Amino acid sequence: MTLTVQKLTHYFNHPDDYLYKNVSLKFNPSTLYAIVGESGSGKTTFVSFLAGLDSPASGLISYNGKDIRKIGLTKYRNQDVTVVFQAYNLMNYMTALENVVSALSITKSKHAGNRQYAIDLLASVGIEGELATKNVQKLSGGQQQHVAIARALAVDAPIVVADEPTGNLDEQNTKEITEIFQRVAHQSKKTVIMITHDQKVADMADVKIMLENRQFTVKNSPDKVSDDKPSAVSIN
Ligand SMILES: Nc1ncnc2c1ncn2[C@@H]1O[C@H](COP(=O)(O)OP(=O)(O)OP(=O)(O)O)[C@@H](O)[C@H]1O
Secondary structure, three states, X not given: OOEEEEEEEEEOOOOOOEEEEEEEXXXXXXEEEEEEEOOOOOHHHHHHHXXXXXXXXXXXXXXXXXXXXXXXXHHHHHHOEEEEOOOOOOOOOOXXXXXXXXXXXXXXXXXXXXXXXXXXXXXXXXXXXXXXXXXXXXXXXXXXXXXXXXXXXXXOOOEXXXXXXXXXXXXXXHHHXXXXXXXXXXXXXXXXXXXXXXXXXXXXXXXXXXXXXXXXXXXXXXXXXXXXXXXXXXXX
């Protein structure tokens, strides 16, 4: 269940003006990855390829050994990957609970129509009681991002991609959200790939991937690496 990037190259206008060239990376389950890099370095573009939202100029992205274009990008997006954005992207006219219930129904989840499942999912990210039945516009930004994660998790995809999920949040909410992603990776055994500008968030990841000078560099967080655990990511 590995997500693999092989020899990925991307440019928008001219091949000489590339964002990155021949990138090869491997993303494993049960691991939280942080992608860090300067503004404009191409992080969002890169994760849009991982999420099947766009395709690179060249290179191969495969999941479980299969080219995601052969899986079909729509199918891949529906069954294998779920995305959390910086700007929450909730249905503003709905309550927190309705947001999760609708995600279960739209994605034809096996839990579609199961209100208790939606309540439990929200509770698992700390949205409980009255908060769950409030219109999301009446919730704080941090609370809305918690709901957005519950909504994304409703899809139950093995890969979770998050583009600056804590970009608008204060320190406390940033810590809570990052801890949720740690849990999703370690307990739910998902592959979680998160873009961040925040060094503290990056330090909470199992693996840091720096995008600098058009090069990706992989760094395992020192306290997460032990002799019996091989590096979670390899790069050629
Ligand atoms: N569709 C496009 N056409 C042309 N250039 C683009 C397009 N999308 C992005 N770019 C350019 O590609 C570069 C990388 O953009 P991207 O949004 O991936 O960077 P980023 O690292 O995520 O930045 P930030 O941290 O500011 O969100 C930028 O210079 C951007 O202007």
